[in-house]
Amino acid sequence: MLQAVPISWFLTLSAVLFSLGVAGFLFRRNIITVFMSIELMLNAVNLSFVTFSYHHKEVAGHLFTFFVMVVAAAEAAVGLAIILTVFKNRATLNIDDVSSMKN
């Protein structure tokens, strides 16, 4: 029985979460769920930052995680406002229907 957790387990978990975020981003059609998948990917990267911070015995990774959180909060505010505006103008949440930039 292992007494402590190998660092690669944390990094593999981060990779799994990131892949699931990519899957959600690519496969889902609801604009809100796509946005949530982006948050999932950001969280996976945060876990990597904190893990590497532990590995290198440095506090810098925590700071990067902190800044990612701030950017995510700002992004969520603006992104959800954009979603509201899109819904107000087009009455749809399906990203396939919002394609006026195509062609």
Place this chain on the structure above:
Amino acid sequence: MDVILFLIFAAIAVVCAINVVVQTHPISSALSLVGVMGSLAVLYLLLGAEFIAAAQVIVYAGAIMVLFVFVIMLLNAGAETRKGRSLMVQFLGVPLLIFFLGLAAYFVQRMFPDNTMVRFGGFTCAGMQTGESCGGAETVGRALFTTYLLPFEVTSVLILIAIIGAIVLARKELE
């Protein structure tokens, strides 16, 4: 003990993340995402990042997810309808994703063969004695206001822009 805790919360995180992707209703996805963020906060504690764990619960699981749930409620978003996907997505999507994941896991195993072991309370900074916590608010705050002062100040401008942008986008047309 650490291994058991890690396995429990890693399993919760992965199951909730799968739930985020496969649920058709956005509110189920949002609640699963709260589960992912909560279990990640526990993993941050395991890694000795106390301040980040608290910030994760307050900022992510609190503020951001409330915003999401609020917008879902406001837009009265219903369940997503399944539409026909292209053949390439149906047959290649999941295998390619698993390939990408396997590649990432392979490189992680290759690059960290020495395997630094993670113990609860084992996170120490270079100039500190063992037993002293490095991930608390004091150390993080000291680094934030000395080494990373400029990014911190720039962040305030970013938040100001985000506030103005959100107000401009969400207000009613005046004319």
